[in-house]
Amino acid sequence: MKIMAFVGSPRKGSNVDTLIDSVIEGAKSTTDVEVEKVHLYDADIKLCIGCLACTALKGGKDCPLQDDMAGILERMQAADAFVFGTPNHVHSMSAGLTNLLCRMQPLIKMDVIRDDAGKIIGADATTLIKGKKAVMVVSQGDFSVSQSSLLLKTLAANITDFQLKKVAEIFSGGNLERAQVKEKEHDLQAAFAAGVKLAG
Numbered sequence: 001m002k003i004m005a006f007v008g009s010p011r012k013g014s015n016v017d018t019l020i021d022s023v024i025e026g027a028k029s030t031t032d033v034e035v036e037k038v039h040l041y042d043a044d045i046k047l048c049i050g051c052l053a054c055t056a057l058k059g060g061k062d063c064p065l066q067d068d069m070a071g072i073l074e075r076m077q078a079a080d081a082f083v084f085g086t087p088n089h090v091h092s093m094s095a096g097l098t099n100l101l102c103r104m105q106p107l108i109k110m111d112v113i114r115d116d117a118g119k120i121i122g123a124d125a126t127t128l129i130k131g132k133k134a135v136m137v138v139s140q141g142d143f144s145v146s147q148s149s150l151l152l153k154t155l156a157a158n159i160t161d162f163q164l165k166k167v168a169e170i171f172s173g174g175n176l177e178r179a180q181v182k183e184k185e186h187d188l189q190a191a192f193a194a195g196v197k198l199a200g
């Protein structure tokens with residue numbers, strides 16, 4: 001199986017990256033897994049310019065931005081499962097992960113429903129990654145999960161919008177220092193178990 005893991009932290013080898021590695025280890029413990037890890041702060045993924053070219057409203061054209069994203073979208077369609085990881089940045093997901101989700105909009109195919117006068121009255125959507133599995137991973141500095149309540153909700157909502165099946169949600173708090181999660185065996189084990197589920 002093919003897993004694509006998106007590391008939405010600018011700190012390589014730190015908390016989010018470590019938890020994602022545990023998810024990958026868990027997946028590898030059950031089956032043959034091919035993994036592509038995408039460090040969102042290293043990849044050439046330009047900021048979405050909001051032109052809507054990719055949407056049904058503008059005829060679902062190719063994104064005009066020339067960067068790594070066209071290849072990533074192609075490989076996402078060939079993948080079986082995803083890991084989306086992010087630190088809590090100002091109570092939200094990181095800018096890198098937010099931008100990835102914006103740039104993933106070409107994967108949503110929408111049929112716009114119009115009335116006789118041509119006014120939009122609804123839309124039917126399907127996605128090119130429908131039914132694939134996903135694990136979300138969140139790390140934060142504070143100990144109280146309430147700091148990430150908005151983030152956990154919005155990331156889960158986006159996973160639903162892309163018609164993915166969320167198999168696990170990994171949250172780890174109290175990780176202000178770089179790679180502090182390495183001291184948290186319980187959280188690493190939960191991430192490993194999420195990987196087992198992802199591959200199962």
Ligand SMILES: Cc1cc2nc3c(=O)[nH]c(=O)nc-3n(C[C@H](O)[C@H](O)[C@H](O)COP(=O)(O)O)c2cc1C
Pocket residue numbers: 009010011014015016017086087088089090091092139140141142143147175176177178179
């Ligand atoms: C710009 C910035 C904003 C942050 N905002 C919050 C926050 O609102 N709440 C919180 O609990 N932690 C916050 N943190 C701390 C990170 O969520 C925490 O250190 C996390 O474990 C970082 O993961 P990483 O090491 O993988 O980057 C923030 C960190 C940065 C750099």
